[in-house]
Amino acid sequence: MFNVSIKTFIKLLKEEKVPARKIGMEWRFSRQALIQWLSAGDSQQYSSSESDAREFFDRVAGEWSKMRSGYYDDNVINELLSSGLLKRDMVLVDLGAGDGYLARAVASSVDTVIAVDISGAMINELRKKAAEEGIRNIQTIVSDGCDVPLEDSSVDIVCANMFLHHIEEPITAVREMGRILKPGGRVFLADLTKHGNQELKEAMHDVWPGFSEKEVADWFVKCGFRIERYDALGRKESGRKSGAKAGTKKDTGVFIMAAMKQ
Ligand SMILES: C[S@@+](CC[C@H](N)C(=O)[O-])C[C@H]1O[C@@H](n2cnc3c(N)ncnc32)[C@H](O)[C@@H]1O
Structure with a gap:
């Protein structure tokens, strides 16, 4: 029940x-x-999905890099770095940046990275790791990614890796991406393809069981974007124990999508 x-x-x-x-x-x-x-x-x-996410990610921030490795690997970073979307003079926003998996990887390719996350503990991890790696061009904001304290039309590219499936109404986040992007600016989104793994709701506090291509594309088109690319990157199998059934923890596929604000 x-x-x-x-x-x-x-x-x-x-x-x-x-x-x-x-x-x-x-x-x-x-x-x-x-x-x-x-x-x-x-x-x-009762608490909202935002405060649930904040509490959960505050709690796991210190172990996040280990937890993450079971779900996705550096493919997303490689795809972004080789996409041709990044230019030196850009301001890039990483929504739901976590400990900076993406933000730290792209920092040497653009002028400024603004990492936004609802979890202060995740942002502290990001700051610590960036300092250890000698990265100085990442600004951080602790904020809901659906209501970011940045000006309209002020950034060149918004990236979001594994953020959207934590948002109860994803279209509010997509609208916010459209608001802060300059006309002609791009979104680079990576998230889970639709899956049947109920464990992720509990274990990772996921709100959505991944997304179909159509539902994501519809939200972006409704918010004034043109879809430029959609690719399914396949499943993360590396941590899967032999004999584990499909639908177990590691059995999730990742897609990437690029869209332009018209
Ligand atoms: C699955 S983690 C991904 C972190 C990072 N992008 C990565 O690839 O490792 C999701 C992140 O989204 C953040 N998050 C969840 N809901 C959010 C919201 N409403 N606004 C901003 N960040 C949020 C969480 O705190 C967490 O750091």
Whole structure:
């Protein structure tokens, strides 16, 4: 009925006044009472997907580079660096920059990188790693990527790797990309293709189970972009144990898309 793991459900039982009784070793519920309890809730008392993402990524910031390696590799960086989209005099925004996987990799190719992330701990990791690598042209902003404190038409390129599937209404993020980009500016997006791996909701706090080409393209076209490129990069298999079934943790495909603000 709740479509969450047993662990999450037990946590809910401890934290909320769920209509339930434990008889002996077993929890007992009335379906009717649960429906009434659900419908009596007030959504404003509950955290949004933004604060969920912030809490989760604040918690895992120190281990993010290790966690990330099971899901995607340097292919995305190589694709961006060889795309011909980057020019020296550009201002590049990396939305949902995390510890700077992309931002640090492209910093030597453009004048200025602005890394935006909702998690202060992720941004601290990015700053630490950039300093260790001697990178000096990354500015950082702790902000919701759907409401960025940057002027309209002020940047040349927006990149977002594995950011969009954390956004409840992705079109709000796409609209924001369009607002801050100069006319003729580009978006370089990398994200997961549609998958059936429910584990990622729990393990990585993903909101969307990847995207189809059509749904992403529709959002961009609605927000005034022209799609220039879409490529599926294939699945990340390297960490997969032999014998693991399709749909297990590593079985996710990545796509890249480039679009121009008209
Ligand atoms: C899967 S990680 C990807 C990080 C980085 N781009 C990378 O490739 O390693 C997603 C990042 O998006 C950030 N994020 C999630 N929701 C966000 C939001 N609404 N606004 C800004 N950043 C957000 C998270 O804090 C996290 O750092």
